[in-house]
Amino acid sequence: EIVLTQSPATLSLSPGERVTLSCGASQSVSSDHLAWYQQKPGLAPRLLIYDTSTRATGIPDRFSGGGSGTDFTLTISRLEPEDFAVYYCQQYDSSPLTFGGGTKVEVK
């Protein structure tokens, strides 16, 4: 099973700032089969990025994904008020599919 570790657990930032979230895998995620989700309280997760760097439909271009192998990142170029949420990475390279523990981006 591929274990995904996200760091840090919490980030305190201000609107307008740039942020990069990290996701480390316990073994290589081949075929770049890694996704990022955003979740707000009381709502289901929302797909942001798949295949490491492809934005899902309707996702603004301030969100970008990168990385390969065991190290992946999600960057938000300029935080908007609606971006304060919890972010999860997920690998779908091998079964069982697994999620990271999440990074909470909160208002400073």
Add this chain to the structure above:
Amino acid sequence: EVQLVQSGAEVRKPGESLKISCKGSGDNFRNYWIAWVRQTPGKGLEWMGSIYPGDSDTRYSPSFRGQVTISADKSVTTAYLQWSSLRASDNAMYYCARQLSPVYYYYAMDVWGQGTTVTVSS
């Protein structure tokens, strides 16, 4: 627009059975894998398994195999998650989600249901 609508919150006693549902809209329901995902404060998001409604091919996470049953009825575009004997550890939010690609067994999930809360308490 594809939507997944889940059944409402459930409260059961330990040992009771339960079946929750996830109804999809759109003609392509049978052609996309539907996943079930559990969310708890302690363990976060966990993939339980996925089903292809077109032929009911089902894949389970080893952690959930034997603990739950995933099924689907393509005639009513609905997927199901069921327990034969609930435990307190089944307390959680359960989401169904469509896997983005109709080709791969496993993929990112682009459409999610609103979630079903399951409470197991004596």
